[in-house]
Amino acid sequence: MAGNPAVGRAAVSAAVNPDRLWQRHLAIARIGATGRGGVNRQALTPGDAAARRQVLAWAAARGFAASVDAIGDLFVRRPGTDPAAAPVVSGSHLDTQPTGGNFDGIFGVLAALEVLEAAEEGHIATARPLELVIWTNEEGARFQPTTMGSAVFAGALPLDTALDTADGQGVTVRAALAETLAATPVASRRPFGFPIAAYVEAHIEQGPILEATGMTIGVVTGIQGLRWFRVEVTGEEAHAGTMPLARRRDALVAAIEMVHGLRELTADPTDTVRFTVGRFEVQPNSPNTVPGRVLFTVDLRHPDRQVLARLGDRVEAVCRAQARGCAVEVVETLSSPPTAFSGVVMDLIRAAADRHAMPHADIVSGATHDAKHLAGLCPTGMIFVPCERGVSHNETERAAPADLAAGARVLADVLVELANR
């Protein structure tokens, strides 16, 4: 039934249905829609559950079986001809930032589903099963850290640590996950880290490079390294009108100058370093009271392990140098070295793009993805497609239907090829 792999590959790729793929993006975009073009569908909220139910309904309509692991990672399986073979897995996430877009994560889920559907419609058997995966809490917006589900799956994060994590309102992952699983009943349970033959994730680039260089397909060579820091500055509240500046311990002034100093530290003429202060909170946050306390986060990324180490190791010293009488606590909350993807998978992506005459280029992923954790378990790769002006984590995030279809066709080629090896 498997026949000539090249034929199967071509038939699946040809059966990819661009209109279905696009309509499904629109359908998912309605779940958690903000009314301003974007979505707020943070991890393990009712919106996340509703999106999972929609994907499960599409899977059920094809008779694909679903299973779930203990952190809520959701799997949808199309069986292969070899019952003993490990699956080829593809997918991404359905959760979003608080003001997220309609393609980040969702595209990888719907592209993988489209490949399963296309194989079914094309009546193409594969030796290995093809599985779609939806990873829990990739964004890390509501519950830190990011890529929680894949981290637990891969053994990089203990399950209990993840389950005990609380959001800003004190709700734990344990409680929110129980609600989500109750709202998306799946009987079959999956263990963590089961054998996977290969993992390929499709995603919008979330950066401007493919669009700017006229490329349709990004062959992702790896993921840049990431270090997160949480900086707490404790000064002393005082009256804004009476306390001479020389006698103040102003937590905001100290924090402002820390960020200013960190910008100098990370200044890079090649514009490769990614430095972001995304969270910045002031207490008591009253116009005429000198702030007594500031909390801010640092997100630092670089593809070169040594540069990332050198810059990250200086963060605490730069902050302390601007303490200005305040107490300073710097905690590294996340550290993720750069990841290199499988040369075999990269070659398959390049070959597929060439066969379809799609312009492609190698690219380093600026964002972290679940694929990072899979790279330690099996041959892993990622396929990027362009998004408008590189805007992502933003309600105006946009991708062209033709680019999404192109990415799904390349993904189909690669998955079928891997599933017949």
Next chain:
Amino acid sequence: MAGNPAVGRAAVSAAVNPDRLWQRHLAIARIGATGRGGVNRQALTPGDAAARRQVLAWAAARGFAASVDAIGDLFVRRPGTDPAAAPVVSGSHLDTQPTGGNFDGIFGVLAALEVLEAAEEGHIATARPLELVIWTNEEGARFQPTTMGSAVFAGALPLDTALDTADGQGVTVRAALAETLAATPVASRRPFGFPIAAYVEAHIEQGPILEATGMTIGVVTGIQGLRWFRVEVTGEEAHAGTMPLARRRDALVAAIEMVHGLRELTADPTDTVRFTVGRFEVQPNSPNTVPGRVLFTVDLRHPDRQVLARLGDRVEAVCRAQARGCAVEVVETLSSPPTAFSGVVMDLIRAAADRHAMPHADIVSGATHDAKHLAGLCPTGMIFVPCERGVSHNETERAAPADLAAGARVLADVLVELANR
């Protein structure tokens, strides 16, 4: 009955009861206590109402009549011998910052009440009535602007504008005031701006100067000028890992550099300029999203009208110079020129301090006070007493019982003197 004014003045001053004054501070400190040594008794909250009820109960125990105006300013009257004479008024406020101390405002209320009590206990009549006033919403923490009650009383702020002001939860002054008045029933209504012979307000310094120079009494020569600005920076949300820094419109980076630039603008080797960014809010406030929006406030003060004008007029340009591709809106939300107090009242304060052999010095008020608005209506002055390390707008705010008593004795001298003129 008025007899020799000097005898009356001395008798009232001698009847000031330091222990009663201190115990009343402790009693008021229990209302809205945070459990960390301070209070949260923001304007027109149930705590504010409870403190008003306590003062009304003390006044009623002496048979002093109360009255209230349409913005909730509360008056307690000890009659004079001349029924046609305008009163001498003294007081301050009971409302606090969200993490406020036990002396800011409260001292001026309790010191004035103590003078009324002392006159009663000493059986000393004054020609003019003595009135205690409690001004509504001096702090401006919950409802902006500060000194709302005295501003409306003095005609500097239209009543309807004040009543329509909403707090962060959308509750208006109109609604909160109605609740407060219902909880503190006072039958007699007072018009705005009724004739006042003189106004003297006692207050803790809220700065470190008296303590550092060993002074007990500050003869306040005036109030430094104040300008408030609200700065809104609108950039574009983007993914922290993928968007090159050169392509970002990062509202936080722009705001940080604006504050950095404003610090350079306001740098002052004489440490006279007061520059504070007390409120600073970031959206969406997620560690891995480039901030799309920042709102911050600027509080700028100086005793010299021309310096304040020059610096304040540069705020918008300094912010715009750091826009970095973001939209910038700068709105001046409050402007209050420096205030000069009455030479007559200052002389009376100096003479009283000399009679009591209390070390005193002239001082400019760094904070705004309700006395600012009274200065346009009648001869006005303020008496400062030291507070520990100048810490105020802080739960650890402290003042010594002996200093509070000293301030109340000087206030008694000055009020009785003014009430017999």
